[in-house]
Structure formats: structure tokens, C-alpha cells
Amino acid sequence: MKQKRKTPLSPLQQKRLLRISLCIVVAVLLWIVFAPGRGMFFLHQQKKHLAVLMAEQKELIIKNKELEKDVERLQSDEGYLERVAREEHGMLKENEMVFDFGKGKKKKQE
Numbered sequence: 001m002k003q004k005r006k007t008p009l010s011p012l013q014q015k016r017l018l019r020i021s022l023c024i025v026v027a028v029l030l031w032i033v034f035a036p037g038r039g040m041f042f043l044h045q046q047k048k049h050l051a052v053l054m055a056e057q058k059e060l061i062i063k064n065k066e067l068e069k070d071v072e073r074l075q076s077d078e079g080y081l082e083r084v085a086r087e088e089h090g091m092l093k094e095n096e097m098v099f100d101f102g103k104g105k106k107k108k109q110e
Helices: 011-034 040-076 078-089
Strands: none
Touching: 011 040, 040 078
16 A cells, blocks of 8 residues: 655645634634533523522522411411401401591692
């Protein structure tokens, strides 16, 4: 078998090869950074979104614990239950009337 001699590239061919190589490297780097669904930019966005969701989860856990305490108190403390029923829901006992002496609208004088 005869081996062919490799001829050195001309300066124009070297320049073209360099340009093509640079374009390929730039395209690969851009793909790594901006690839839809798996690039570094997407990863950064997902990490920010995860941090927001984790903070929201902590807030919801705290609120859930407060609500559980409130439910337990409503089930066990009748005084608290009565106060909530009166203040938040406007409920009254039997034969009880409410008189509102708050400032009402003034009548217009003509």
C-alpha cells in the first residue's frame, strides 16, 4: 500500500479552516448557553423559579400550622368559638338584639 503525502494547507485554506472552526465553537457555546429546555440560561431560570416556590412553600407551611391551631382552638374552646361567631360572622344568641350607635349618614338640609 502506498501512502499519500499530505500537502500543507495554503494560507487561504488555513484561514478558512480557522473561520469554520471558530464558527463551530461559537455555535456549540451558544447552544450550551441557550438550548431550549436544557441550556444554562434555562437552568438559571429554573433555579430562580425553584427558590420562589420554596419560599412560597415555607409561607404555606407556616399558614397551615396557624390554621391547624385555630381549628383545634375552635373545637376545644367554646369562648373562642363564640367570640369568632359573633365578631366575624355577626351571629347572635337567642333573644338578643344589636343596637348600632355608630355614626350614620347625616341628612342633607335643603
